[in-house]
Amino acid sequence: MGQERIVGTPVLRKEGVAKVRGAARYIDDISLPDMIYGATVRSSIPRGRILKIEFGEGIPWGEFVIASAKDIPGANVIAMINKDWPCLVEEQVNHPEEAILLLAHPDRHLLPKAVAAVCIEYAALPSVHSIEESERGDVVVWGEDNVFKKFLIEKGDVDAAWSQADFIVEGEYSTGAQEHLYIENNGVIAAYTPDEGLTIWGSMQCPFYVHKSLVLLTGLPEDKVRIIQVETGGAFGGKEDYPSMIGAHAALLAMKSGRPVKIMYDRMEDMVATTKRHPSRTRIRSAVTKDGKLLAAEIDFALDGGAYSTLSSTVLSRGTIHAGGPYCWPNIRVRSKAFATNCPPHGAFRGFGAPQSLFAIERHMDRVAHDIGMPPDELRRRNFLRQGLTTSTGQVIREPVDLGGLLSRALTLSDYHMKRERFDRGNAGAKKKKGIGISAFLHGSGFTGSGERYLNSVAAMDATADGKLRVLVSSTEFGQGTNTILCQIAAEALGIDYDAIEIAPPDTSLVPNTGPTVASRTSMIVGKLVHSAALGLKQTLQAAALLGDNWTTREFCEAAKAHVAKYGVLRSTSRYEPPPDVFWDDEKYRGEAYPAFAWAVYVAEVTVDMITYGVTVDDFVAVQEVGRVLNPVLATGQIEGGVAQGIGYALYEKVQWERGRMANGQMTNYIIPTSQDIPPIRVYFEETPFSHGAFGAKGIGELPMDGPAPAILNAVSHATGEDFNAIPLLPEDICLRLGLRPAVPAEEVAV
Amino acid sequence: MRSHPAEYELVSPGNIAAVLELLDREPGVWLPVAGGTEVMVQFSAGRLAARRLVNLWGLKELREISETDSTLTISGGCTFTQIREHCAVQKYFPLLAEAASWTGSIANQNRATIAGNIVNASPAADSPPALLAYEAELELISAEGTRRVACTDFHLGYKETALVPGELLLAIHLQKRFAGWFRYGQKTGTRNAQAISKVCIAGVGKLSEGRVEALHIGIGAVAATPLRLRKTEECLLGAALTKSAIARARSVLSTEIAPIDDIRSNAEYRRHVAGNLLEDLLDTFAASKDAA
């Protein structure tokens, strides 16, 4: 380790020049000859049956292509884990903004008017709009009991532990929905000819997911469906499942019209109609000794999944597994459920259930510390997982983990103790109160349990006829640096220049299925596959005596070119092999949940303005152990970006629901931090290389989403002396709690 | 983009007399558009009811800031950037320069005009509280001629102004008489930039022998219109700023404002924060005697 020339260095982003020139081509920058535009007619009620559809006056309907569920050649479903998500409504609407009809026309500007002119009459049915309502079961909107999925994790004997406790601490914690707000809205172009089949270009994370869904929807053979990811302007999980839906819509219009069709959402449509982060409610009851030893926890973790199951079972899974946090619980029981409600289905969003359950446990730890009279850092320190101990699923931590060290470093860097003391002294009567809070957490890299085995990913490298070396993966770039790090790995493995490696466009007719670009798996798992494929390429050339013991980049490329000239091809493929001794029981939810965890401690310093009740984050320290930093600039950028999203999640981003519809679907009313709202974010890495990850790397994409919200709420609670256990925490919420008291205690002002 | 450009007309008469003539000839037909930061948002969202618009952008008569020894005149078409960067505004009317710097973003400030901000009549507009505190006078113009209206008399109700059909807001007139006065301005929004106000307050005042000699407070986003807090000011005139005087003022304030629940915030919060801001303003005012 540390001997590498390219891995670990800040090489420039592979597609960076195009991006800074404004030359990168996103889907709305692309047009095809003869292309027309599509738009979606959506429901205006949360639940009910369609009685009548009328096409209003003033629109030249004869010029339009109109598609409905009847036009679906295959199955009317967007296949995810289950098959309950309809592509288009047939009779029953189950959430506001559900897609009912598709319209296409050459004049893009005419479409919104046409959509508005479609008049739909419904017979409304009762609907459900919260976890509590769904749980009560008075109105069943999905399955038998509104429950998409449930899990139970048990370790030790929780029931016996209560009697051993010196303190029993209970709490309820909740998190709201969060909108991805990628700066590029969802968009696709679909084209169909009977000869070539269906091609879809779009902004997406997982071309093979779209492929699978479209094969089922169209009934076309697999090799007649081709999905191509184009430059994607941000995703964060919001383009993991949704592109299959919008892709299907464009495909139906393309197939019906015989022309290429572009569907491009504007901001409001994207906000109101597409997926969000699952809202959550967590109840924790914990037993602890007076010396701060955690004895047991009983955790009830609930998610609001929206109207269809889509990814709820896997989000629930990850949230459930992370619910205990980075601590050793001798006894723990986690019961979790994902509930159906009548809003657009919730989906993947960076962190995928972990930010929700980790928020709860990390707020809870501060409250436990408070109740037993121990400093919050000390309580954590006494209970951290380390090598040899087991997680809540019974996974033995095999690598050396030093959370205590991360904690100490974070506390030093943030000047935690000094500040905590100073704030405690200065806060009484202050117009601006200060607080400082900690969060400690972990994030499992890769798919849960047997997920990676099931994905069975394949990566390849090849050479073109003129000696260009290419990485062939279905992993997509959407800002996080996929292109760059995979080319770095390949270049390192081949011993040539970074600039000599290209990465092929994620086109399902061209690249193997390396699995979806999710779950913080790209560096660790796909990177490892690329590494192997690269080594295979090198070995092939050496075996063919085209390459000696040393070479320059030029010599290597010449050798590759020669191989292609002689044999017609130079290609090396690598298939995923699970690490040995990894055991996961899907029934009991026990065993090795993840091949590796990244570990972190974050510290947030805040000011609470007692006049406006506004919270400002003044400083943020993020310390994490990530296996290996493949590219320091990209890695730092990932953490900083995740922290910014976490700050938004904690303090600014509130989805205002009105009977299942997002009422604030505009950027002016859905608030994310601007450049003037972000604190200095100070990022520090530690590396304990993971032997099964590329050059020791573990995943980092989602990790930074887990820490900010609990650290910030811990800081606000510290500053105000009040328990705040729900996010987003808005000034209005603080005002409600504190506003009964005057802003500043009265002092006679002698004038 | 939810409107069809082909359905809209935007004419550019090129000078103010021609604009007024058009507005006079066809009253209620033509919607004036200056910087477009309000109109174009509605247009993009498919919510712009007006189909015929008349262009005020680029009319030189509307872009001037002029001063005499005792007055400052800001033409209606001045952008927030012009206003915040103008030396005389910064010197004599710093709350207005501040309000301009808190509006939107840099790009929006380059286009949004002060007349647009006032005439659009959002109760949360950032410039009216400062204009009210400075007792600005608005000059309105039509084909018939000009007339003046005190800023306090301009906003009649929710999104309702004293403009009659055919009239434009030509200029804002300010008296340079606040040198040495205490001043206080605060905007409370959803974030530090590009935020619509939940409460915005601007106040100027003068103490004499420890008692309030003059006090003007303008406040926004807590009623159907921007308000001049006359009753609150009234109860403090001639008084010393004691704890009880301030508490009394706070309860008078509560009767003067009428905050609502909306997509951005709620009445409870606005009421509390308005009260807190008033207290902070008065505390700072009281302490200013030592700074003077």
Added chain:
Amino acid sequence: MSLQFISLVVNGEARELEAYPMERLLDVLRDHLGLTGTKEGCGEGECGACSVLINGELVNSCLVPIAQANGTEIVTIEGIAASGQLHPAQRAFLECGGAQCGMCTPGMIVATVHLLKKYPQPDAEQIREGLNGNLCRCTGYMRIFEAVEKAAALEQAR
């Protein structure tokens, strides 16, 4: 309604076209002139992805009716680089990791160029304010701030 004859200078080149007067400058740039570097992120003047310069002033092109841009000089991201060479701001964004997904990047770089013209050596507050109308969802702004500082240094060195 009828088309209006529009003439303007875009990235140093005189352009003439016909458009409806209420067409957004953003759409004219992208659809009529093929300059797709300027992006639409929100259509409401909040995100700044559509930022361009009109007569040297930073504006959100989604809020400008083309009739109001008649006779003006426009600079878009495509006009920032001087004949093949990257502008220092572009170089700095590249080297500092200021662009991740790249969608906010054109607007962010135009805003940076505008900022540096006004404040060649901006302090931290001026940088934050100068970019306050350009939302980024990927970077958390830190690499961008660094890029602006580096761009300022590169410009000074020129």
